[in-house]
């Protein structure tokens with residue numbers, strides 16, 4: 669038992685040295701939305717879908733850091749509220765997808781909602797996003 673515990677501790681310490689990407693690239697164009705909508709997106713989506721990720725302390729601790737870094741890279745690839753200019757003409761399609769994800773409670777992901785109670789959107793907040801998306 670003691671050997672197992674030592675082995676686990678050694679592994680946990682060792683993986684802290686594996687480099688993890690935690691970048692916040694420059695904002696090229698902020699999402700085009702009223703303040704009310706933006707404040708909802710900021711608290712519920714920006715950590716994974718913007719270049720203004722809040723890299724809080726636990727995102728720096730492996731193995732959580734691997735999962736978070738992966739989510740952010742993946743999330744930014746699919747949708748980036750800090751690079752709205754890249755959408756060029758596909759804005760209404762993007763908004764439609766945003767609403768669908770929120771409506772079906774797929775976004776923000778459940779693991780994120782556990783850690784961030786403010787990311788659990790109320791019906792009122794969902795309605796604001798729905799109206800913004802034009803649905």
Ligand code: HEC
Nearest residue numbers: 712713715716739742743746747765766769775776777780
């Ligand atoms: C914890 C990180 C995280 C948060 C927070 C988050 N997302 Fe995502 N999102 C992802 C990841 C990762 C993907 C890509 C893979 C997937 O679909 O699961 C994604 C994909 C998406 C997609 C694209 C779906 C597709 O099929 O291409 C939309 C739209 C989206 N998210 C909207 C949102 C909205 C709106 C919020 C806030 C209300 C939000 N997300 C919050 C991680 C996140």
